[in-house]
Amino acid sequence: MRSVIVTGGSGKAGRAVIDELLAHGYRVCNVDIVAPREQRCHFLKADLTDLGQCVDALRLLAGSIDRRRSPLGEADGVIHLAGIPAPGLAPDSVIFQNNMMSTYNVFSAAARAGMRRVVWASSETTFGLPFTRTPPAFAPLTEEHPPAPENGYALAKLLCEETARQMHRWNPGLSFAGLRISNILEEADYAQIPGFWGDATMRKWNLWSWVDARDVAQACRLALEADGIGAEVFTIAAADTLMPEPSASLMQKHFPGVPLSADLGPFDTLLSIAKARRVLGYAPAYSWRPET
Secondary structure, three states: EEEHHHHEOOHHHHHHHHHHHHHHHOOOEEEEOOOOOOOOOOOEEEOOOOHHHHHHHHHHHHOOHHHHHHOOOOOOEEEEOOOOOOOOOOOHHHHHHHHHHHHHHHOOOOHHHOOOEEEEEEHHHHOOOOOOOOOOOOEEEEOOOOOOOOOHHHHHHHHHHHHHHHHHOOOOOOOEEEEOOOEEEEEEHHOOOOOHOOOOHHHHHOOOOOOOOOHHHHHHHHHHHHOOOOOEEEHHHHHEEEOOOOOOHHHHHOOOOOOOOOOOOOOOOEEEHHHHHHHHHHOOOOOOOOOO
């Protein structure tokens, strides 16, 4: 697979994903409602909450209408990153409707276009973030942790995970890799991190987790290239937390009584990336810690 569609390619994660794919020899098209700040690849403007626009865009770019008209020639994979990227950026009902319908439309359009692979952005929020109502059941959290969506954004992501499972059942030849992505930082954002250290409660909401946009891009490419995914979800986070305090100490102070894994390293992430490491070969390459 050397051609791929990236939805939401004008955003923070999308820009990094496009750069990663181009660096690995892919032909790429960015489908977004907002034009990119820099023209990294072909851009197609489309409102993915409109099923007709979404189907037309993916069928054109997949070459299923006419390969000669497609700027990619033929694409049989899509990385779906479009949507409102976090809770609180719009009314809850607006976020739910936008993200639920745009993802349903992309999944449906991918199936209609005869594609083979969908990689899409789920979210760490499906675990129950922020952990204010219900504490985590254990840590580090694995994909088997009981979901506990606390807002419309997280609920839409969780329902899209089930949508992916059912659409794979209908279309066994189309795989769906959902990435439960942690809070994304770019390298320029690293300067903000020391500001969290004086009050650990500032980042308690997601167990002090984060991920570099370039590692998100690596995970997207690996999930696109992986065989035999079916319909699975993978947590994508950095290998460490944002804090200089050991992970076990943070949990004992802020979530006393929550069982911890015996093999938890000093600064290990509390959102387990073991499944992504094992199945996808994901290996986070970036850390804010100068010694790593």
